[in-house]
Amino acid sequence: MTAKPMTKTQLVxxxxxxxxxxxxxxxxxxxxxxxxxxxxxxNGGAVTLPGVGKFYLRERPERMVRNPATGEQIKKDADKVVKVTIAKALKDSANG
Structure with missing residues (x-):
């Protein structure tokens, strides 16, 4: 499992x-x-690639986080993150 990930050139x-x-x-x-x-x-939509997964945008609410260097609690503003849900077919093929 320590193989290097496929590069874009290799994928092409x-x-x-x-x-x-x-x-x-x-x-x-x-x-x-x-x-x-x-x-x-x-643009806030979602894309499903059959057999691979679903790409979508998720909004995260404002929250309190801890600075690991100082331990200080700070407020982090609401933001958006891209999420990927892996398709069952891909999970199954990876698990044999």
């Missing part, structure tokens, strides 16, 4: 091979998918 090469196309087309396809997901989630 793998996509090109699977799609039986050149790397430039695979790069364009990957960039398009990434762009659509980013735009939709940034």
């Amino acid at each position: 090469a793998a996509l090109a091979e699977r799609m039986d196309t050149d790397k430039k087309s695979a790069q364009s396809a990957l960039d398009a998918v990434t762009g659509v997901i980013t735009e939709e989630v940034a």
Whole structure:
């Protein structure tokens, strides 16, 4: 489990091979998918990739947090975070 994560270049090469196309087309396809997901989630929507998971935006309320260096309690403003819920099919394939 200490293998390095796949880089974008390696992912593009793998996509090109699977799609039986050149790397430039695979790069364009990957960039398009990434762009659509980013735009939709940034606008408050959600995107589901079947077999992979669901990307969505979650709002976190204002809360008290602790500075680990000093132990001081400070108030953190409300913010938004991107979440990913992994699909059951991917979980099952990872667990054998």
